[in-house]
Amino acid sequence: MDKPLLSMKGISKYFNGIKVLDSVDFTLNKGEVHALMGGNGAGKSTLMKILTGVYQADEGEIYIEGNKVTIKDANDAKNNYISMIFQEFSLIPSLTVAENIFLAREPKNAIGILNDKKSIARTREILKEMEIDINPKDIVGDLGVGYWQMTEIAKALSHETKILIMDEPTSSLTEKETDVLFKIINKLKKKGISIIYISHRMDEIFRICDKITILRDGKKVATEQCNQIDMETVIQHIVGDDLDKSFEWKERYYSTEGTPVLEVKNLTSNSKVKDISFQLYSGEILGIAGLMGSGRSELARAIFGIDPINKGEIYIKGKKHTIKSPSDAVNAGIALIPEDRRLQGLILDYSVKENTILPILSKLKKGIFIDHRKANMITEKFVKRLNIKTDHIFKTAKLLSGGNQQKIVLAKWLANDPEILILDEPTIGVDIGAKTEIIDIIRELADSGKSIIVISSELQELLAVSDRILVIHEGRNVKELKRKEIHSEEVLQHAIQGH
Amino acid sequence: MLSKDIKFNEQDQLQNNLSPSKRSMAFDWRNYIVYIAFIGVLIYFSVTLYDDGFLSTSNLLNIARQTAMISIMGVAMTFVISTGEIDLSVGSITALSSLTAALALQAGFGLIGGLAAGLGTGLLVGLVNGFLVTKIAIPSFLVTLGMMEAVKGLAMWITNTAPVPIVHSTFNYLFGSGDIGPIPILLIWTVVITVIGHILLKKTAFGRQTLATGGNEIAAKYTGIKTNRIKFIVFLVSGLMAGFAGLLYAGRMHSGRFTFGEGDELSVIAAVILGGTSLFGGVGTVIGTVFGSIMIGTINNGLIIMGLDVSQQMIIKGLIIILAVAFGRKTLKK
Numbered sequence: 001m002d003k004p005l006l007s008m009k010g011i012s013k014y015f016n017g018i019k020v021l022d023s024v025d026f027t028l029n030k031g032e033v034h035a036l037m038g039g040n041g042a043g044k045s046t047l048m049k050i051l052t053g054v055y056q057a058d059e060g061e062i063y064i065e066g067n068k069v070t071i072k073d074a075n076d077a078k079n080n081y082i083s084m085i086f087q088e089f090s091l092i093p094s095l096t097v098a099e100n101i102f103l104a105r106e107p108k109n110a111i112g113i114l115n116d117k118k119s120i121a122r123t124r125e126i127l128k129e130m131e132i133d134i135n136p137k138d139i140v141g142d143l144g145v146g147y148w149q150m151t152e153i154a155k156a157l158s159h160e161t162k163i164l165i166m167d168e169p170t171s172s173l174t175e176k177e178t179d180v181l182f183k184i185i186n187k188l189k190k191k192g193i194s195i196i197y198i199s200h201r202m203d204e205i206f207r208i209c210d211k212i213t214i215l216r217d218g219k220k221v222a223t224e225q226c227n228q229i230d231m232e233t234v235i236q237h238i239v240g241d242d243l244d245k246s247f248e249w250k251e252r253y254y255s256t257e258g259t260p261v262l263e264v265k266n267l268t269s270n271s272k273v274k275d276i277s278f279q280l281y282s283g284e285i286l287g288i289a290g291l292m293g294s295g296r297s298e299l300a301r302a303i304f305g306i307d308p309i310n311k312g313e314i315y316i317k318g319k320k321h322t323i324k325s326p327s328d329a330v331n332a333g334i335a336l337i338p339e340d341r342r343l344q345g346l347i348l349d350y351s352v353k354e355n356t357i358l359p360i361l362s363k364l365k366k367g368i369f370i371d372h373r374k375a376n377m378i379t380e381k382f383v384k385r386l387n388i389k390t391d392h393i394f395k396t397a398k399l400l401s402g403g404n405q406q407k408i409v410l411a412k413w414l415a416n417d418p419e420i421l422i423l424d425e426p427t428i429g430v431d432i433g434a435k436t437e438i439i440d441i442i443r444e445l446a447d448s449g450k451s452i453i454v455i456s457s458e459l460q461e462l463l464a465v466s467d468r469i470l471v472i473h474e475g476r477n478v479k480e481l482k483r484k485e486i487h488s489e490e491v492l493q494h495a496i497q498g499h
Numbered sequence: 500m501l502s503k504d505i506k507f508n509e510q511d512q513l514q515n516n517l518s519p520s521k522r523s524m525a526f527d528w529r530n531y532i533v534y535i536a537f538i539g540v541l542i543y544f545s546v547t548l549y550d551d552g553f554l555s556t557s558n559l560l561n562i563a564r565q566t567a568m569i570s571i572m573g574v575a576m577t578f579v580i581s582t583g584e585i586d587l588s589v590g591s592i593t594a595l596s597s598l599t600a601a602l603a604l605q606a607g608f609g610l611i612g613g614l615a616a617g618l619g620t621g622l623l624v625g626l627v628n629g630f631l632v633t634k635i636a637i638p639s640f641l642v643t644l645g646m647m648e649a650v651k652g653l654a655m656w657i658t659n660t661a662p663v664p665i666v667h668s669t670f671n672y673l674f675g676s677g678d679i680g681p682i683p684i685l686l687i688w689t690v691v692i693t694v695i696g697h698i699l700l701k702k703t704a705f706g707r708q709t710l711a712t713g714g715n716e717i718a719a720k721y722t723g724i725k726t727n728r729i730k731f732i733v734f735l736v737s738g739l740m741a742g743f744a745g746l747l748y749a750g751r752m753h754s755g756r757f758t759f760g761e762g763d764e765l766s767v768i769a770a771v772i773l774g775g776t777s778l779f780g781g782v783g784t785v786i787g788t789v790f791g792s793i794m795i796g797t798i799n800n801g802l803i804i805m806g807l808d809v810s811q812q813m814i815i816k817g818l819i820i821i822l823a824v825a826f827g828r829k830t831l832k833k
Contacts, residue, residue: 074721074723075723090715090717090718090721090722091715091718092710092711092714092715092718092719092781093714093715093781094710094713094714094715094777094780094781094782095707095710095711095714095781099707099711103707103708103711103719103722103724104704104708104711104719104722104723104724105723106704106707108703108704112703112704113698113702113703114702114703114704114707
């Protein structure tokens with residue numbers, strides 16, 4: 001019998017005593033495209049990081065072509081012919097395609113002079129084999145995002161590769177670029193290269209993959225041939241049936257009569273948003289669901305004045321507003337709590353207090369100085385109200401946990417008393433306790449009359465908190481569901497997949 | 500942060516409409532701004548100052564002599580700036596090494612001794628810079644700003660601000676004052692260092708990895724480049740070249756003085772940026788730097804011939820630098 005190319009057996013991994021992978025088995029055959037699926041935190045990334053040597057498994061073994069191997073770092077992975085295409089690109093924008101592909105292993109002659117002709121010729125060969133139309137001498141930074149990915153694949157293939165891991169490879173690609181990528185995947189498959197394909201997009205998986213393995217809560221729940229499983233079953237496996245009690249939905253009452261607080265009409269931005277319209281009422285929580293790259297974050301960016309708006313109008317309390325910059329948005333009473341709090345939401349070296357009062361400094365002036373008594377009072381108030389766990393308000397933000405940092409970001413914007421709050425992935429990287437607290441805070445805010453938009457890739461969270469859910473697919477709003485009409489996570493999953 | 504994102508998106512859209520191969524063929528004059536500006540300056544002075552002998556061989560060779568030190572330090576600075584770092588200590592290093600070289604010669608250590616003292620001084624300061632930046636992780640701006648002061652102080656202190664004369668005629672001939680036939684030795688040094696620097700940056704793995712370090716340090720690390728080692732080396736080289744420039748000042752003026760190289764760090768950085776090297780790293784050109792340096796020298800020379808006083812020269816020079824960088828800013832943005 002033929003031995004599988006890769007076999008991971010009984011892989012377990014603990015983080016701070018919590019089991020994130022529970023004796024997972026994973027087998028990959030030669031020339032196979034194998035989808036790895038599961039919700040956020042199911043363990044897909046951890047498993048792949050073990051395979052590429054970023055983490056080490058606490059239990060379990062890895063076999064390649066029947067031989068046991070240890071993969072301790074990126075070099076070990078390379079020596080075992082494993083390459084990964086990263087979601088965040090790992091190229092040097094100022095160098096050419098060929099220079100990037102051969103970086104740190106440039107062909108050179110006896111006295112150390114580079115042989116660029118050779119690397120360009122070799123690059124041209126690889127690109128031709130993949131049928132990609134890129135000039136090896138093009139500067140990577142001048143190319144579109146789609147071509148970056150192609151360059152990454154070419155880089156992986158420039159050394160011998162048997163296993164290629166792709167993590168959400170299509171999230172930043174256009175439809176046409178996705179087609180090109182799939183053509184390349186088919187070609188690689190014919191050459192006998194095996195691909196592990198991580199994605200949330202069902203259509204793609206059914207289009208390109210031979211097998212599917214589904215993880216849930218760190219355990220493998222199924223491995224099936226693609227043609228012997230349907231989407232229904234896959235969704236069931238991903239979702240499971242044990243709904244977390246803390247994420248239960250509570251029906252809330254608010255009035256949808258009169259003028260909406262925010263009305264977006266036919267909004268088209270210069271990035272991904274296409275012709276989106278919706279209304280948001282006072283005291284309402286509107287969830288926005290969509291796949292990664294569907295345009296859900298871009299919608300927030302457009303409303304908040306970060307991405308220029310090409311077409312469409314924004315009305316606030318029935319009055320038309322032109323929002324050209326974040327400061328316009330803030331003046332119109334909108335607050336955006338961005339996805340990456342460490343990068344966009346907080347100044348980590350500042351204290352809890354300094355972060356909190358940052359947007360309201362002009363309101364805290366006493367003459368030309370800051371009224372510190374008032375500032376301290378306001379900060380104390382929010383620390384109490386949001387239950388921020390900190391020794392004192394002068395503690396540096398970076399010393400607090402993820403959940404508490406997120407609460408500071410909330411405090412920061414609440415201090416400014418906005419009418420409309422947009423939260424992008426409010427609980428990402430936050431522990432479960434803080435998650436429930438944040439969900440409760442969102443509900444309280446809505447009860448107090450604020451209008452809230454929650455963008456999230458965690459369906460449980462969306463279902464727990466939203467009164468209404470807008471589903472975005474490829475930049476358009478394809479569906480609007482009342483929470484009351486959604487009876488299971490499956491319904492929402494279907495909508496997100498565009499069915 | 501945010502505005503950068505927007506620009507990125509705009510660029511994306513623009514470029515998605517073009518086929519990739521077409522794009523790279525397009526001629527972008529902004530990449531050649533330093534050469535265009537240089538030719539412009541040259542033509543302007545040639546016409547207006549023709550009768551004053553601007554184009555005479557002796558004047559042109561004079562420009563070569565005056566710019567040699569800036570060009571040579573600029574070659575090394577191109578590497579430093581390409582990694583995304585900066586070295587403000589070069590001006591002070593030239594002063595100190597001119598003095599250590601002069602003292603060694605005076606003490607009778609001979610040509611080799613003087614050379615070793617001058618170059619060793621530069622190398623040592625470069626070593627300290629590199630160590631503090633890569634091992635202690637202090638930003639290079641602060642490290643070299645501090646070293647600029649400290650080294651300058653050292654230069655004033657070792658001779659109690661007194662100049663040290665150099666009577667060693669071979670030293671003076673080789674490093675600054677001599678000519679081979681009609682060609683000044685300073686010009687020969689400039690050409691030699693430029694050629695070595697150009698080959699190192701564009702034709703060796705070290706140069707490629709230097710650019711990669713400045714282009715995206717994290718990606719470079721993931722690719723297996725020892726980025727800290729690269730940075731350490733560029734600071735060493737920058738110190739060494741500043742020491743060498745110190746020797747050239749000493750040989751040209753037949754003495755070591757603490758006033759040598761005063762303000763040179765700014766001229767050097769201006770030359771590098773004018774030449775098209777990105778202040779944020781990742782893009783670098785040695786040839787461009789040398790042209791930047793020669794252009795600044797030519798402007799200086801022309802303005803002197805025109806009879807402008809030092810204050811007027813400074814104003815015009817400053818404005819021309821800003822204009823040239825503004826027109827070439829595409830390279831800056833990368």
